[in-house]
Amino acid sequence: MTYVVTENCIKCKYMDCVEVCPVDCFYEGANMLVIHPDECIDCGVCEPECPALAIKPDTEPELEAWLTLNLEYAQVWPNVTIKREAPADAKEWDGKPGKLEAHFSPEPGQGD
Ligand code: SF4
Numbered sequence: 001m002t003y004v005v006t007e008n009c010i011k012c013k014y015m016d017c018v019e020v021c022p023v024d025c026f027y028e029g030a031n032m033l034v035i036h037p038d039e040c041i042d043c044g045v046c047e048p049e050c051p052a053l054a055i056k057p058d059t060e061p062e063l064e065a066w067l068t069l070n071l072e073y074a075q076v077w078p079n080v081t082i083k084r085e086a087p088a089d090a091k092e093w094d095g096k097p098g099k100l101e102a103h104f105s106p107e108p109g110q111g112d
């Protein structure tokens with residue numbers, strides 16, 4: 001079991017999650033983060049910290065595609081442990097449907 005970052009992180013990227021993870025297993029893309037499933041120790045601390053409710057345990061149904069995406073990009077994006085400012089328009093994107101298709105970016109983020 002692991003926790004995974006899901007669609008609502010895209011263009012929200014509040015980054016509250018990175019500060020609480022005891023094993024520093026968040027990785028940063030251009031407009032979202034992912035969790036490395038093999039590094040996550042399933043502590044669950046990050047889940048309630050996400051203002052966008054984007055972090056879910058992989059025991060929830062229909063998260064296989066997100067688990068695959070987290071694993072794939074955690075191997076190529078830089079590690080991130082220090083919280084930075086959320087995007088100025090993060091609130092406007094919170095809860096918008098279809099973000100994966102329209103706005104997911106495979107580009108790496110800045111990292112620490
Ligand atoms: S707190 Fe939530 S929305 Fe923000 S970066 Fe972490 S997973 Fe994404």
Ligand code: SF4
Binds near residue numbers: 041042043
């Ligand atoms: S569940 Fe715990 S170990 Fe896994 S990403 Fe969240 S804070 Fe880190």
